[in-house]
Every structure is written in structure tokens, then in C-alpha cells.
Amino acid sequence: MNVERRFGTRTTKENILPNDSVTTQPHGLGTNMKNKVNLSQTPQSSQSVENEPADETIFRSPLITILASLDYSRPVSQRISCHDLVDAYSTITLGLKTNIVNDSSLDPNSLGLPMKPQASEFVCAVRRDSKSVLYGPSSDEQTESVPVSENEVQTAWNTATLSNHALRLVSVIFGFPHLQSFFTVKHLTSLLDDVLTILLTQSLPTPNASRTHGLLLWILQVQKLNTSIIITRQEKILQVTDLALRGVYQGNHSVIDGLKIMARFLHKSQKEIQHYFCHHFDKILPFLVSASPAQRFYATSVLSAFAYAKINKNIEPEHYFPLRDRLHSFLRIQSGTEANPEPRLTDFLQQALVPGRSRFEGAQWAVVTIASIIVLLDGSTFNSGWAATTIKMFGLIHKISTIDAMIPLIWNCLIWSFSRLPSNQKSRYNAFDVFGQEVRRGNGNALVATLLRCMSLSDTPDPDCVLSDALLVVDAMAGHQDTDTRRQGLELLYKLSSGGDSANPPGEDLTFLLNPILFDGTVLNTKSGLEAIVRKIKPVEATLARCLTEMEVQQHWDSLLGIWSKSLLAALEVPEPDIQGIFFDIWQFLLLVPTQLTPQQCHLTASTAFVNEASDMVLRFINHGLVSRAEKQQLFVVQRLWDTLHRVFTPQDLIQPSKALLKAVIRRNFSIENGATLSQWIILCHALSSNRSAELRIDFSESWVIIAQIVLQNNYCPDRLIAFLRLPLTLSFANEDYVQSFGDLLRSSDEVSRAFQGITTSVTAFWGHLWPERCYSPSSYPHLVHCIFQSIDRYATPISLEDRQLLNSILSELHPAHLSADACVLPLKYVALAGHIVSATPDEHLLTTLSFLSDFLTTWIQDKSRVVADDEYNRAIVPVYCTIVQRLSTFEASTTIMKDLDSLLISPLERCPHPGRATQAFIKFWRETYHHRTPEFYPHYSEDLKEALKCLDIVFRVGFTQAFSLSTDSQIEDESFIVPETIPTPSPQRPSTTARPQLPPITTSSSPSHRNHQSINISSVNAEISTDSRKRKAESQTSGQTTRTRKRKAMVMECVQLSHRNRTVTQGTKRSCESQLMTPEPSRYSSESPFRNRLIVEPDTEPDNDGHELNVDNYDWDRGNVSISDVKEALGDGMTQVPKQYPHGRLEAASPTSVSRPNKRRRQEDFQSDTVISTTLIRPEPIGRARTVPTGSIFVSELQRLHQSFNDTMSVQDLLQAQRLIHSFGTSISQALEKQIGGNATDAQD
Secondary structure, X not given: OOOOOOEOOEOOHHHOOOOOOOOOOHHHOEOOXXXXXXXXXXXXXXXXXXXXXXXHHHHHHHHHXXXXXXXXXXXXXXXXXXXXXXXXXXXXXXXXXXXHHHOOOOOHHHHOOOOOOOHHHHHHHHHHHHHHHHOOOOOOOOOOOOOOOHHHHHHHHHHHHHHHXXXXXXXXXXXXXXXXXXXXXXXXXXXXXXXXXHHHOOOOOOOOHHHHHHHHHHHHHHOOOOHHHHHHOHHHHHHHHHHHHOOOOOOOHHHHHHHHHHHHHHHHOOHHHHHHHHHHHHHHHHHHHOOOHHHHHHHHHHHHHHHHXXXXXXXXXHHHHHHHHHHHHHHHHHHOOOOOOOOOHHHHHHHHOOOOOOOOOOHHHHHHHHHHHHHHHHXXXXXXXXXXXXXXXXXXXXXXXXXXXXXXHHHHHHHHHHHOOOOOOHHHHHHHHHHOOOOOOOHHHHHHHHHHHOOOOOOOOOHHHHHHHHHHHHHHXXXXXXXXXXXXXXXXXXXXXXXXXXXXXXXXOOHHHOOHHHOOOHHHHOOOOHHHHHHOOOOOOHHHOOOOOHHHHHHOHHHHHHHHHHHHHHHHXXXXXXXXXXXXXXXXXXXXXXXXXXXXXXXXXXXXXXXHHHHHHHHHHHHOOOOHHHHHHHHHHHHHHHHHHHHHOOHHHHHHHHHHHHHHHHHOOOOOOOHHHHHHHHHHHHHHHOOOOOOOOOOOHHHHHHHHHHHOOOOOOHHHHXXXXXXXXXXXXXOHHHHHHHHHHHHHOHHHHHHHOOOOOOHHHHHHHHOOXXXXXXXXXXXXXXXXXXXXXXXXOOOOHHHHHHHHHHHHHOOOOOOOOHHHHHHHHHHHHHHHHHHHOOHHHHHHHHHHHHHHHXXXXXXXXXXXXXXXXXXXXXXXXXXXXXXXOOOOXXXXXXXXXXXXXXXXXXXXOOOOHHHHHHHHHHHHHOHHHHHHHHHHOOHHHHHHHHHHHHHHOOOHHHHHHHOOOOOOOOEEOOOOOOOOOOOOOOOOOOOOOOOOOEOOOOOHHHXXXXXXXXXXXXXXXXXXXXXXXXXXXXHHHHHHHHHHHHHHHHHHHHHHHHHHHHHOOOOOOOOOOEOOOHHHHOOOOHHHHHHHOOOOEEEOOOOOEEEHHHHOHHHOOOOHHHHHHHXXXXXXXXXXXXXXXXXXXXXXXXXXOOOOOOOHHHXXXXXXXXXXXXXXXXXXXXXXXXXXXXXXXXXXXXXXXXXXXXXXXXXXXXXXXXXXXXXXXXXXXXXXHHHHHHHHHO
């Protein structure tokens, strides 16, 4: 600022004279001003002080000017003018505010103020100019009748202006403690005295007195003087405040200033000063209901200052109780119990809670007012009804976001007031009922912390009851619908149950519940951004509550466990539950408290009752019904609870609980069709079934069967059953227990039966349901597919083509020749399954079903490899065959059955163990259906069927081949098979088991008279040397079976020869010795021979090769214990004899006794060890039929066929045998030709 600014014709420097004396008399000050000068119109230079550096140049000149004004010895014309002083004060004030306000940490010494050495003179000048308003422009001798001159008026204005600028400088000094360091206490006290003196002067002789009073009141509001200074002048301060509240200082604004002064001294001063202001407490209450919003606003500021002083314990009880009583009286009047003045405080509060109100009459004023009243009323809040009034207002407060954020602060005030109630007071219980309804946003934590801290007070009659009340609050928090509240309740429960001694000492010090921002003016004086400030306030945390002791936990264990379970169930009810580890920590805390550490056993022990109680709690979570999307978390919770039980208790304690829990989990019928739920379900069930912790990863296959047995007792829906049955394949199950359980589940499930009833559901389709996401082949798991075949309703309609193909593919793989007896278990189940299918199939679908089952049924019924033991064959296979022929016997004979099922019908005849029920069933079936219609169906008979019927005739004389003659004589003829040359005997060696090719058919005649009737057919002879019977698993059975087989073959051979002789005798045709190559002994092979009678009636015992005796009666000859395979074998091996060489080149078949042997009949082994290869074989004829010889054309055709089928890859041995046979055969043909055409045979041959 330009300090050389001219006022009139002189500058400031010109007004400063050297060696001028300083005077303190204000009347010596020059006051020559042409115009009025005020504070707002003080001239300034074009260059602002703010842009100049803070050095002593700025302050030195104004300070010199002020000090020079004290020199009254100067002539009046040379004295410092009033205008110069105003300019000096303004410069210093502005310079100080600019530097200090912008930087509150600035050291005043750095400003270069040369004030300290001349502090006394400077204070003297400031005091002179400040108090200039006390002196009027006229002398005391002037009377009121003398009018004031214009010069006097001007002087009065100049004096007032100068005083205002001096007081502005005082306000800066009082408002910044840094500047007060330049002055002594005496200096500051004298300045304060001047301020108070002017304020106590009610009438000033200068114009614009209200402005002066306002400036002085403002100085008291912003002052930061030391308390020691204030205390010495507190009486005058109270007088000034009282005058301001009464509005003495011209206008309503002085009331506001008075309220501000009180708030200032109550907030910032020591308790000595605050005690003095308690006497003026009742004077501010009427302003709470003032019509002026500003007065109500600042009255609340004073009210909050009193509450702040009470919180800080600056008000002693002797001063506080009267204050509380006066507030209580005021509120009683406002509540309408006495008079009903208008307006009422509650009306203003409700209006303030309406959105859109200003700061002075809005929600923040209402909240601070309510909180301050609660604190000041202390425990009597609930007696005065103010608590009820406050709670009623919360419904409106909730609608405003800013106030809604401050509601917890109000509740904390109420809880603090609740803690001030005596423990035995009835209103305490009523208040607790109110507080229990609002536990959100930390209110529950605050209430519990209050109750627990007050438990040990001397006036608490029943501490245990108080703890119960605290647990009720925790319980309300645990079950609250608000997520944050549930979380706070869980944290509080964790704090309480964690055990240990009380972390926080009990007592009344609960001021932590009262947030200072409500009372220190932060909320009230915030003009914008209040919501952001309030949102930063954290609710009361659970850490403020003390821990319960171990004894307290034991006494209230049930309550704590109930709260924990309620909290956990509430957490599971949310759409996306997030179960935190704190739940399981609390669970472990609660389990550990009742247990005891046994030094002898070195682990925790608990009573059986306690273990059962803990398991019952886990059971509660299993049975709790939840939506399917939350079941995974539910299973996870149960698993974690079970793991905790395993950590606390021993496995022996949990044997019975684990079984009960496993049954409950399975009975609960979780939605295991969901993949995530199924995975968690598996983990839990496995842990329970094995009585282990789920943290131990063990193969689930150990537990699946146990779980399946329990699942079997519960009705699972198809989707869930399929999901459970889907597990085994992923776990690679293959044991029999699993298969049994798998099948039982399928068969016993009513839901599956109902789901698939009446629907053509194939096994492959059901398999697709089991494993839709995988490409497993059903045939790779025959055990499982068998169970599915047994379980799905397949009888209402024919089995699908896919099922047929699946069944055939499985059965075709289940009959390899190397199967052992143990490996036949599953295939025989499939055979039995086929029998059930046949039994259940309706008549209209039976033939179709049998047509696609015939392939594998024929293979298993024939059992060529003898992989099925006789007992198993009779038990599993024969009933299936009997069922088939029994059902077919009800059908009309048809060519379809002949063509499609002939192989199936004759399949058991080659494998018919004792007692031969299959053969008897076929004989009965054939007699009833096709025997009497042979001429009609004979053209459709297959060769295998014809041969089977012939063999049955040989063994059982059933007469089936007698009907063949009714069809055609050319198809059934008596054929003799002859090999007229003996092959040289090779060197002794082990008989070869290599299959030998069949011989070609050869026809010959012994005499011209019989050349058209006798023939020998070798084509039907099986030249194989049968191998030894398959060894059985048991050695004893193997030896006995082999011996019986040998004996039976010898018996069948006798029967075949006997049958042939009987037919020959029956014919009545005498054969010459020349035409016969084999002459049986009539006495031995007669149908009435003693040999046969002995076979039938008498037991024939003779030793075998090992010297053991065999009882031939055990073979039950006439009970069907001889199969057609025995006949075929006898035809191929048993009839092999050594022919005798007769003169003239004739051959005669040797009798069975022609070969020397120790036994009376040759056994099969003897024939295999003989070196005779060329034999005479006789093919049996049907009983009672004459033998016929095929025509020549047929015979020649047969020879041509054999010639065309010749294969040069035959072995050398076979080729040599064939060569000898053909040579002998040619010799016989030549002899026959010689007899018929004599010597012309050679010409005829040409």
C-alpha cells in the first residue's frame, strides 16, 4: 500500500516530526476530515498488499504513524490525523490477516513486526482509539438544548470509524494466539477490559453504535485468549452475554451473537468458565422454540455445547443436576402435560425432518437437538417421555439419506442414556424392550457392550439375567434380515464365545457410544457435504464388547449354540450364500468349552450325551429345507461341521453319530442331479460312511456300497437315482457287492418303475441317461447292463432293436472257450434273464423275441466247450430251454418255427447231463407238435434236425424216424459204411487229437440180388477222434467225470451196434458172408440180449484203467442220460473195428472181441491206441425200417461232390490213408462190376 497517500495537502511522512512526545490522551488527536470515513471505504493503493512480501517495510510505516499519534505536544495542524490512523490500522490488520490466515503455522517473528519493543505504546494507542467511541463530539459543559454542529457530527463519525478500525486490529490479535506472544497478559487483559467496557456501556455518544456493538460481540466470539485472562473477566462476560440474549444491543442479531458467545466459551474454555454458564442454561431454552430459525439453530449450538461439556466431564454433578431438572421441566411443558404453548419444540423437529429444509431449520439441526437433549437428560430420558418422542420421529428420518446415516448416532445416545438408568428401575426393562427392536448398524453391538460392562456394577441385582438380555440382542442380530446386521451379530458372537478373561474392565465409562461430531459443532456447522462426513462414521464394533469367561460360556452354552445355529441358517437362506470360516471357528469354540483334556489319554474327552447333542445340531442342518441352489452350500456346511467334530472328538465317539448322520443325508433327498451338488454330496457321504474327516482323500469305492444300501431304503426320483447310479463307472467299480447294490437300487425304485411304465424304453436309452456326457459302450459293462435289463419295464412291448443288438453283443463276448466255471456266473444270469423275457413276452411277440434270442441261447444251451458244470447247467440253462419249448408247444406248427428255431430246439440234445430233462422236454414237445405232421413239414427239416431225430431213435427208440418213410423213401435209406482195407499199423505213439476229414460216400453191393438195396454212406461219419473231456476245477470231480465218460461211451457203442443188428434181423433179409464186411454176434447184440438187460437192470461194475470200479447203473440209461453227442461220438469212434482178411479178397468186419484186451469190452482209449485206421463203420438205421440203397445217379453225384471237395493241403498221413481207402474202394467196385457184367467189365470201363 502507498503509505505516502496524501490527506489534503500533507502526507503521512510529513505528519511525523522528530523528537515528538507521545501522549495517551485521545483528545489530542487531530480529527480534521472533510468527509466521513468508514471502514469499507478506506482508500487503498492500486498495488495490493497481498502481492508485497511480508517484511517490516509493510508494517513499519503504519506502526510509526500509530506511535507518532501519541505525541500531543505538536501543534494541532501537525498532529496525525484520524484519516492517517485509520489507514495505518487498516494496513496492519490486512497484512496480518493475509499472512497468518493463509498460513496458520507462520511464525509471527518472521513478519518483521517492530511491535514488541514498543508493545506498551502500541497498546496505549489502540486502547485510545478503541475507546474513542465513549467520548462524544461535544464538551461536557454543553447542554442538550445546544444543537450539535456539523463539525461535531463529522468528528463523531470520524471517531466511530477510527474506533472500528482499531477494534478490527484487536480482533486479529485476540483471534490468533501467535500474535498474542508480542504482548503481555496485562496488555491483553487491558484490551479485553476495553472491549467489555464498551459493551457494558449501553448508550454510545457516537453514531452507528450497533455496528460497534456487533464488532465487539464478534471479538468475544472469535477470541482465543488464555483461560486465565477469561476467568478474571468472566463476570463481565456473563453480563455482556446476558445483555445480548435480552436484545439490548439493538436488534435480534444481538441474541444470535449472545448465543454464539456462550457456545464459544462452552466449547473452548475450561470447566471453571463452563460452570458459570450453567446459570444461564434456562435462558437459552426459550430460543429453541423461537420463531426465528437462526435463533433456534444457535440455541441448539449452545445446547450441544452443554452436552459436549457434560461428555467431557467438565460439569460437576452439583452444577449438572439443576441443569437437567430445568431441561426436564421445559420438555414437560413442551409435551403438553402442563400448558400447551405454541409453537412446540416437537412441531419444529418434525418440520425439520421434511426434505428441502435449510441448514438452520433442517434435519441436521433436529438431529443435534435430539441428541443433545438425550445426553443432557441422562437417565431421565426414559422418564420424561423424550425417548418415546425421539423414537417416533425415526420413521421420518429414515426417508432422508443424510439423517438415515445419523440414526445409529441417535440410538447410541439412547443406549448411553439407558446405561445411566439404575439396574433395579422398572423403566430399564421397558427401555430394553425398545432397544431390542433396532439392532442394525452397530446398535446391537452398542447395546451388548453396554450390558456386559454394567454387569459387575454394585447395583446390578442379577448379573446372569443381564447376560441373558445381552444374548437376546445377539440372537436378534443373528436372525435379522439385513446382511450387515447378521454379519455384525456373527462377529459379536465370535467375540463372546472366544473365551478368556474380560478384556475390557467393567464400568460406567461408555462415552465411546457418543460421537463428538454431534456436539462439537461439526454436524451443525457443516454447510455442504454432511452426508459424506456422516458416512465415514463407523458403527460401534464388536471389539468394544468384552469376552465371556469360560464359566459364563458353560452357563449359557445352549443359548450361544442356538444363536450360532440361527445365524448359520440365516446365512444359508440368502440367494447366494457365502459361508465364512468364522462360523466353524465359533462351532469349534463351543465344542471345546465343555470338553476336558485327559492327561492319561492325551486328548479331549467328552460325555456321550454331549457328543450326541453336538451331532443332533449337525443333523438339524441336514434336515433344514432349502432351495436346490443353496443345497451345495448346505452340504458344504455339514461337511465342515463334521470335520470339526472329528478334530474335537475321537473316532470311537463318533461311530454311532456317523451312521445316523449318513442316513439323514441320504434320507434328505438332496438334488444330486445337479453336478455341483452331487460332488459335495459324495464328499460328505464318503466321510460319514467311513467315519473319517472329509479332509482325508480316500477312494470313494470303499463307501459306495454302504451308501447304496441306505439309498435303497429311500425312494429317489429318477433323475436323482440316475445321478447316483452314474457314480460307479467313474469310480471303476467291478466287485460283486457293488453289482448287487446297483441292481437292487434299480429294481426297488418305485419312481423309476413309474417313470418308465408304459413307455418303450430301451436299455441303451436308459444307459444314455446314466452317462449322457460320456461315450461308454454298454457292452463294456455287462454287469451294469444286466441290472438295467432286470429293472426297466420291458414286457409291455417287444424289446427294441437296439436292445437286441446290445444283448447279442454282450452274450457273444461272454462265451469264450477258455471261460472257467467261476466266470460263468454273469453269463448264466443273462441266460436266466432271457428266460424271464421269454416268460413275460406276450404270445403275439414271442416268436419275434425268440428269433433274436436264439443265437446266443443256442450257443449257451449247446455249450460245446463244456464251460458250464452239469449242476449249473441243470439249474440255469435247462429251465430256460424247458420254458421255451413249453411256450412253443402252445403254438400251431408252422414252417417259421422250423426255419428260425430248429437250431434252438435241438441245442440241448448234444449236451444233456443227468437227469436229461431237456431231452425229455424236446421229446414231449416233438410228439405233441410235429411228429404226427412229419410228411407235411419234412421238406423243411434241416440236416441237423434229421440227424438229431435219428440219434434220439437210436438211444430212446421214440420212433421219430419211422415217420420219415411217409415223406419219401429216397431221403431215408439204410446205409452201410465200409472201408474194405486195413491200413498198416504205425509205430506206437500218443494218439493224435487232430480232427480228421470226413470220408466221401461210397456205394457197393455184395450180390446182384441186393445191389439196389444195400449202400454204405461214409459222408455222415464223423472221423474226428474226440479229445479227452475237459478237466474240471476240482481234482476229484475231474477223475470221476473222466472215468464215467469212458464207461458211457463204451455203453453207447454197444447200443449203436445193438440197434443196427436189431434192424437187420427185423428186415428178415439174409446177407451172404461175401456181401457183409461185419458180422455181429446175435446173442450179444439182440434186443433181448442179457447184455442189454444187465445194462438196464443190473449194476455192471468193472474196473477202469486206474483200477477203479464203475457202476454203470449210475448213468440211468433209460432216463435220458445219453445225449445225441454220445451217439455221434460212438458212430465216429466206438464202432471202429479191425476187419478180418478172408480168402478171395473178401473182408469181414472183426467183432468187438477180436482184439486182445484185458476187459471184456474195448474201451475208447483202446481204440484210440490201436493202429487200425481203415475200419468198417455202420451207420444206424431207424428202428423197424428196411435198409435201402441209393440209386446209382445219386451215388455217382456224391462221388463227384467228394472229388470236387478234395484239398491238396491235407497232411501226408491223411493223404496216405485216403490213398489206401480209395484203392480198397476201387477194388470193391471192380469186384461188383465183375459180378454184374462178368468179363466185359474191362470193355465196359472203356
